[in-house]
Amino acid sequence: MKVSDGMNYAPKGKPQPVVKPGEFVFSAVRLDHGHIYGMTNALLEAGGTLKYVYDPDEAKVAQFVKTYPQVQVARSEEEALGDRDTHMIAGAAVTSERCPLGLRAMAAGKDYFTDKAPFTTLAQLDSAKSMVAETGKKYMVYYSERLHVEGAILAGYMIEQGEIGKVIHVEGFGPHRLGKAGRPAWFFEREKYGGILCDIGSHQIEQYLHFAGEEDARVTHSRIGNYANPDYPELDDFGDCSIVGAKGTTNYFRVDWFTPDGLSTWGDGRTIILGTEGYIEIRKYVDIASGTPGGNHIYLVNGKGEKHIDATGTTGYPFFGQLILDCLNRTENAMTQAHAFKAAELCLQAQAQAMVVTK
Amino acid sequence: MKVSDGMNYAPKGKPQPVVKPGEFVFSAVRLDHGHIYGMTNALLEAGGTLKYVYDPDEAKVAQFVKTYPQVQVARSEEEALGDRDTHMIAGAAVTSERCPLGLRAMAAGKDYFTDKAPFTTLAQLDSAKSMVAETGKKYMVYYSERLHVEGAILAGYMIEQGEIGKVIHVEGFGPHRLGKAGRPAWFFEREKYGGILCDIGSHQIEQYLHFAGEEDARVTHSRIGNYANPDYPELDDFGDCSIVGAKGTTNYFRVDWFTPDGLSTWGDGRTIILGTEGYIEIRKYVDIASGTPGGNHIYLVNGKGEKHIDATGTTGYPFFGQLILDCLNRTENAMTQAHAFKAAELCLQAQAQAMVVTK
Numbered sequence: 001m002k003v004s005d006g007m008n009y010a011p012k013g014k015p016q017p018v019v020k021p022g023e024f025v026f027s028a029v030r031l032d033h034g035h036i037y038g039m040t041n042a043l044l045e046a047g048g049t050l051k052y053v054y055d056p057d058e059a060k061v062a063q064f065v066k067t068y069p070q071v072q073v074a075r076s077e078e079e080a081l082g083d084r085d086t087h088m089i090a091g092a093a094v095t096s097e098r099c100p101l102g103l104r105a106m107a108a109g110k111d112y113f114t115d116k117a118p119f120t121t122l123a124q125l126d127s128a129k130s131m132v133a134e135t136g137k138k139y140m141v142y143y144s145e146r147l148h149v150e151g152a153i154l155a156g157y158m159i160e161q162g163e164i165g166k167v168i169h170v171e172g173f174g175p176h177r178l179g180k181a182g183r184p185a186w187f188f189e190r191e192k193y194g195g196i197l198c199d200i201g202s203h204q205i206e207q208y209l210h211f212a213g214e215e216d217a218r219v220t221h222s223r224i225g226n227y228a229n230p231d232y233p234e235l236d237d238f239g240d241c242s243i244v245g246a247k248g249t250t251n252y253f254r255v256d257w258f259t260p261d262g263l264s265t266w267g268d269g270r271t272i273i274l275g276t277e278g279y280i281e282i283r284k285y286v287d288i289a290s291g292t293p294g295g296n297h298i299y300l301v302n303g304k305g306e307k308h309i310d311a312t313g314t315t316g317y318p319f320f321g322q323l324i325l326d327c328l329n330r331t332e333n334a335m336t337q338a339h340a341f342k343a344a345e346l347c348l349q350a351q352a353q354a355m356v357v358t359k
Numbered sequence: 360m361k362v363s364d365g366m367n368y369a370p371k372g373k374p375q376p377v378v379k380p381g382e383f384v385f386s387a388v389r390l391d392h393g394h395i396y397g398m399t400n401a402l403l404e405a406g407g408t409l410k411y412v413y414d415p416d417e418a419k420v421a422q423f424v425k426t427y428p429q430v431q432v433a434r435s436e437e438e439a440l441g442d443r444d445t446h447m448i449a450g451a452a453v454t455s456e457r458c459p460l461g462l463r464a465m466a467a468g469k470d471y472f473t474d475k476a477p478f479t480t481l482a483q484l485d486s487a488k489s490m491v492a493e494t495g496k497k498y499m500v501y502y503s504e505r506l507h508v509e510g511a512i513l514a515g516y517m518i519e520q521g522e523i524g525k526v527i528h529v530e531g532f533g534p535h536r537l538g539k540a541g542r543p544a545w546f547f548e549r550e551k552y553g554g555i556l557c558d559i560g561s562h563q564i565e566q567y568l569h570f571a572g573e574e575d576a577r578v579t580h581s582r583i584g585n586y587a588n589p590d591y592p593e594l595d596d597f598g599d600c601s602i603v604g605a606k607g608t609t610n611y612f613r614v615d616w617f618t619p620d621g622l623s624t625w626g627d628g629r630t631i632i633l634g635t636e637g638y639i640e641i642r643k644y645v646d647i648a649s650g651t652p653g654g655n656h657i658y659l660v661n662g663k664g665e666k667h668i669d670a671t672g673t674t675g676y677p678f679f680g681q682l683i684l685d686c687l688n689r690t691e692n693a694m695t696q697a698h699a700f701k702a703a704e705l706c707l708q709a710q711a712q713a714m715v716v717t718k
Contacts, residue, residue, distance in 0.1 A: 164619075166586075166587075168584075168586045168587075168597060168617075169597065169599075169613070169615075171613065173631075175633075175638075220580060220582070220714060221579060221580035221601055223579070223601070223603070223609060225527075225607070225609070227525075227527045227607075227635060228525075228527075228635045238527060238528065238609075240528075240601070240609065240611060242580055242582070242599070242601060244582070244714070244716050248584070248586075248716055248717050248718070250582060250584070250597075250599065250716055252599060252611055252613065254528070254530065254611065256528075256633065258527075258633060258634075258635065258638070260523075260636060260637040260638065260660050260661045260662055261661075261662045262637070262660060262661055262662050262663050262664035262665060263660050263665060264664075264665060268638075268660065272532075274534075274615065274617060275617075276586060276587045276617065277619060278619040278621070279534075279617070279619065279627075281647070286665075288640070288658050288660055288665045288667075289658055289659075289660075289665040289666055289667040290649070290667075299647050299648055300648075301619050301621060301622050301627065301647055301648075302619045302620075302621055303619055303620045303621050304621050305621035305623075306621060306622060306623060306645075306647045306648040307648055308647075308648040308649075355579060355603070357603050357607055357609055358607050359607070
């Protein structure tokens with residue numbers, strides 16, 4: 001896996017359909033972030049049927065159609081949202097526009113599946129909560145750095161099986177390649193992307209809540225900075241955050257845009273999960289200078305010894321099939337709405353209360 | 360290197376004497392922590408001449424004499440401190456007694472070299488500062504996790520050579536094996552060991568200040584907990600800390616006593632140094648499940664690519680020879696007094712202001 005930046009990270013897995021063609025129909029609305037391809041791949045592999053695509057930018061639509069020739073181009077957002085067959089609207093809008101789109105989709109009776117981060121303000125989160133309460137529809141989030149990474153999924157299973165005892169602390173490292181030239185203007189505008197802790201920090205918080213089994217938590221410290229990008233003063237190129245969960249577990253994560261040019265992929269993402277009886281380190285996308293290609297490396301150390309496990313090909317991406325069934329059956333097996341919203345809330349709080357460490 | 364716990368970590372290096380026999384004389388006073396062996400080895404390798412040993416515990420003295428048969432047993436602390444030939448008193452007392460011993464040594468006209476942490480209270484630090492001002496003697500500290508680890512020393516050189524650009528952030532992970540049965544009672548008494556951030560946290564802060572080139576800094580957040588050792592309620596088995604330097608760099612570190620039984624050494628100590636042009640990860644004592652034995656693994660990622668460097672045998676331990684020459688020439692090449700004290704001050708502050716995350 002050699003990709004130029006995280007924006008084009010769209011893993012393909014083994015098809016594991018949970019429904020027959022036509023039983024679960026989704027449409028793609030707003031293609032501002034390349035994650036829409038990862039979302040679409042995963043829903044298709046899980047058996048979803050792609051109906052419409054809509055984006056005001058014709059070039060983006062053309063690229064999408066080239067990738068998924070079966071898709072119909074909607075003439076307007078309304079056409080996609082108003083379609084009777086469609087169960088779910090999948091969207092990767094500009095971050096600040098994700099919630100308004102979601103509210104429209106839910107008002108139209110659809111479940112909504114958005115790229116992360118799902119919100120840029122707490123007011124948006126509140127309005128989404130109200131809409132969920134009102135309509136019973138789902139506002140689900142593509143937290144790809146866990147849901148679309150087999151190393152992270154297998155690590156979750158290992159924790160459930162007790163391999164490291166009781167989880168007490170989770171550390172996440174989410175460096176990303178900046179690739180300034182290839183980024184759209186909104187990526188650098190704070191109001192639109194929401195800040196680094198809101199944006200790529202949201203992955204980290206979701207992972208913490210999942211691995212630690214926490215349903216509630218509070219941000220105890222957070223910091224942001226712009227160390228090396230004075231040409232984009234609204235960009236945070238660094239952020240970190242400390243969280244304490246309601247059960248007493250702790251989290252620290254660091255996110256940054258400093259992936260060096262010489263790294264063989266877009267970011268050396270890692271997660272360390274410390275338990276009372278052992279720990280797991282996930283080297284998600286690369287095991288630097290190891291001679292072992294690819295990602296999904298799990299390192300497990302516990303009472304039995306030290307172990308390296310290549311998780312590639314072991315788990316697939318069960319979230320997406322579960323999500324389809326959750327939509328059809330009105331269950332919450334893939335992810336609870338409360339979990340998706342709690343991660344979002346914490347990343348907004350982390351961003352809002354962050355200490356600025358650079359001038 | 361397979362050792363049961365960090366308490367017995369006493370690396371041996373290649374002798375690189377900077378003085379002739381008898382030119383620099385030191386004595387070992389108080390053997391409460393096994394680090395005294397690492398300190399003694401290193402001073403001997405750098406050309407120091409060991410004269411006296413003193414400890415009230417005869418068994419500890421007997422073991423020391425067995426290891427260093429050339430040593431003379433002093434009948435009292437006064438005999439060792441009062442010796443005319445002696446330049447330096449090296450000590451590894453119970454943490455809370457390190458400063459009183461140092462004050463006595465300096466009052467007797469000797470430089471003092473203590474195991475970390477050098478203090479358990481800010482009042483002790485103040486008294487040591489006064490004594491330094493009054494006597495001109497040194498109060499130096501064995502921050503072994505950098506000074507006695509070739510991977511850390513070589514990483515420092517690589518940073519100085521600009522391999523990762525400007526340092527912006529340092530992360531340190533200092534898990535240690537608890538080995539409860541082999542620990543003395545004082546190890547579990549808060550007043551005596553000072554708390555986890557004071558104790559093993561002191562290494563981490565010293566490394567941060569060194570790698571980031573910071574002379575001043577402040578603790579912005581810290582946490583402690585006792586997750587799994589209710590039988591020792593005064594033990595912190597977990598701690599972490601965030602620091603911001605005066606130049607705007609940031610630090611995070613985590614320390615804990617959760618090294619699993621199956622790890623091949625006493626702790627998977629790591630340091631990650633993030634720069635504007637690359638990053639370095641030091642896997643200090645073990646590269647887990649890598650098939651590559653030993654420690655001192657440096658992983659460098661920058662514009663040129665990903666690189667693994669085995670630092671074993673590359674640098675030796677230059678601190679100790681420099682320290683001897685500093686004592687003889689009244690210079691500060693090994694470490695400034697201000698640096699040694701700043702690391703101590705910050706670890707005391709981190710401990711004092713820590714949020715307790717467990718009940």
